[in-house]
Each structure stands twice: as C-alpha cells, then as structure tokens.
Amino acid sequence: xxxxxxxxxxxxxxxxxxxxxxxxxxxxxxxxxxxxxxxxxxxxxxxxxxxxxxxxxxxx
Numbered sequence: 709x710x711x712x713x714x715x716x717x718x719x720x721x722x723x724x725x726x727x728x729x730x731x732x733x734x735x736x737x738x739x740x741x742x743x744x745x746x747x748x749x750x751x752x753x754x755x756x757x758x759x760x761x762x763x764x765x766x767x768x
Contacts (some may be wrong), residue, residue, distance in 0.1 A: 724748065726727040732760060 712749045730752060733745040751759045 729761075740768055 728748050728750070729746045730749055731744060732747045732752070732754070735743040737743070742765050746761045746763070747757070747759065751757075
C-alpha cells in the first residue's frame with residue numbers, strides 16, 4: 709500500500725525554519741521504528757509543551 713505523510717495541523721509550522729526546532733525526546737522501543745518529539749526553541753523556553761510535535765519513522 710502506498711501513501712504519503714499527512715500533518716494534521718499543516719498551517720502550524722509552515723513558516724518555521726529547521727534551526728528553530730530541538731529534539732525533546734527520542735524512543736526506539738520497537739524493531740524498525742523510532743519515535744521523535746520535537747519542539748520549537750521559543751516554545752521550550754516558554755514551557756509550551758502543548759505545542760510539541762510527534763513524528764514516527766518506521767522501516768519494516
């Protein structure tokens with residue numbers, strides 16, 4: 709089955725630069741998959757953890 713990634717909140721990060729983001733946490737808890745939590749530097753400084761982004765990369 710083929711498909712493409714879809715962000716649920718596409719407008720949230722449209723104007724952000726990659727350098728604005730930091731890795732908050734990473735989890736490798738299952739074979740072939742890694743989960744990442746990232747946050748904007750400004751949001752981290754303001755403790756705005758409600759704005760954390762979640763990504764999962766899987767290689768079956």
